[in-house]
Amino acid sequence: MSRQSSKKRAGASAKRNGRAAANGAAPDSGRLLSWYRDMLLIRRFEERAGQMYGMGLIGGFCHLYIGQEAVVVGIQACLGERDSVVTGYRDHGHMLAAGMDARGVMAELTGREGGYSRGKGGSMHMFSREKNFFGGHGIVAAQVPLGVGLGFSHRYKGEDGVSVVYFGDGAANQGQVYESLNLAALWELPVLFVIENNKYGMGTAVSRAAAGSGLHARGGGFGIPGRLVDGMDVRAVHAAASEAVAEARAGRPAILEMETYRYRGHSMSDPAKYRTREEVNRMRRDRDPIERLRHVLESEGHAGADALKAIDAEVREIVSDAAQFAEQSPEPDPSELYTDVLLEA
Amino acid sequence: MPVAVTMPALSPTMTEGTLARWLVSEGDRVSPGDVLAEIETDKATMEVEAVDEGIVASLAVPEGTEGIEVNATILWLKAEGESAEAAPVAEAPRPVAKAPPPAKPSREASKPAPEVDYRGETVEMTVREALRDAMAEEMRRDEAVFVMGEEVAEYEGAYKVTQGLLAEFGPRRVRDTPITEHGFAGLGVGAAFGGLRPVVEFMTFNFAMQAIDQIVNSAAKTLYMSGGQMGCPIVFRGPNGAAARVAAQHSQCYASWYAHIPGLTVVSPFSAADAKGLLKAAIRNPNPVIFLENEILYGQRGAVPTDPERTVPIGRAGVLRPGRDVTIVAFSRMCAVALEAAEMLAGEGIDAEVIDLRTLRPLDRETIAASIRKTNRIVSVEEGWPVAGIGSEIAAIAMEDAFDWLDAPAMRVTGEDVPMPYAANLEALALPDAARVAAAARAVCYA
Ligand SMILES: Cc1ncc(C[n+]2csc(CCOP(=O)(O)OP(=O)(O)O)c2C)c(N)n1
């Protein structure tokens, strides 16, 4: 299958070698540059996905991750190949950060044979056994007990893998989240809960949906510690996640609440009347995670303009290639309608 | 060369829109993410953002233009120093590749394995013990199998089905859960994605409604949505249907609910031997299986094969009583009612064939149709409600697969179309009994 042959070329560069992410040690220039590349890849990929949606090449729901890139890149940098990841429907960034092939992801968005689910899942439902990426789930918060089950399977098999489950501020109000926190703490499962608080669940601001003193504190009753992290700063995310992943790996589940922001609408059709343009512009101007890291790279002398330009060119090339592949890959064969309903007993 | 910015589709159904307002003008420098214009559709006002950086060369449509088709050029962007005149004429938008209309592929489902006659050793035991033995044997055979649910370990099961499992397999493999159906059903599905083979007990299926989202949306559909990557080998089991005098919230048959769902397999045994053989097959099955037991049957005894390799194939109905005049199909406890009705009918000279469906998805259409070809008449029996029930599906199969052999319309005997009452007399009235089944059989025999 084409996505396999191209995986080296187009995957994200995040080294999934947890041990290398030593606690406390400041990340070196190489790591910072690879994070910059991975965030930029997600940003450019999502921009292109938005554009292709506008051209009618992508249908249905399409939730872009623009603005939140530092969260997944910082956390993924703390994970190893033995760890598993599960998330909701705003999942393109998570897949790229997990090292999945940009072609396969984009071709799934266009509903083509070359997509990760051979066109049968779409934007919200993609998976990669090879990369231990378990979806891509369209029901708000359904991924949370699934992630606890993945943690359970690591523990049951005697492996030291961690399960990372991402969910939104809106999802944090679902009952099954609390059933999951209870089970994870009760059974001492290796699970890290990452709440991506991007300030809104569709058009509802967190303050209109969530009571209490912060989502990170919601594990308190179960003895699960939580931390509030600047999710627009990849270094802060990485530092917090290094600790939390180590805790979770030892059977002490943890919560990280990431303060982040989505620049685009909830999905593609979003009237955007629940926030002002000034608010969005202010976040983009003052808090942008990519600009922020670029500034660090330049001002601290990690990379010159040429290195950054080269990354820019590489990322653009990957995204163009993925877009071209996704447009050219054929639609699935009609016989695919009836495959993959059941496995052969 | 200048780059065209085109009218975007902002929703799956949008074909055209109005350019309400320009937020840039000629000569402005824009970078990716900058808002260029506001667009109005019949549903909402939305913003168009720049994807590329550049300088606005020209606005191709004036503010207020209505009915602009999706993909029509609305603005030209040029690079630094480039001349604006170079803006080319709008290219026709490239159509999305369309496959030819689908040739209808074959829906021939893979045939279930035939049932092999068993000539080995058997022992008398209850359905309850048969189910326990099935789990214990499969747990011995495969380390990935574990049992989870409320009161399954230390209490040994609310209905004592998991007796002795904790003692043999320990708390790692026999897990008491908190009362948290939605959570532990989802946890089980995640564990199955992670390579384990969970057997999830619901204290009764009434409580699985809390978990039905995880069963339907996560367990049943993910294989399909993942293009075949994410198998989910899990069994959800527990008592289903009416117990005795527990009223509406605790007496309900879920057979047709789950049988409706592609991606699920639904099994509901009657005999002790089938309870064991089918549960073993369910645990070995690579797909999610809903295994519907019945509290009233737990104490029923029967001869059960002892060979741990003996399983009963999923997807095969069984003929409980051969007959020539009328077919009666039933499942679970209603098989006993159907057999009792057959005895009554035999006394009147009507020879009824009684079929135990055993698997409700996929239904064994072949066995049902073959029986109709012999008897030319069919009656279905179930505890569940009539509307969109299993009997409705049986009637459809009779029409689709055996219409030319029918001498009478198919008839359904079902639970009454009311929530289950508590009072003893009303409860009895709400459930099918042998007299009603016999009456239906007489009716289709015009006797
Ligand atoms: C159970 C359920 N209810 C409602 C929806 C519709 N829905 C999809 S996303 C969403 C908002 C979720 O917001 P949040 O959890 O904050 O995640 P974000 O979209 O901000 O990433 C809603 C209500 C759904 N998919 N599932």
Ligand SMILES: [Mg+2]
């Ligand atoms: Mg949100």
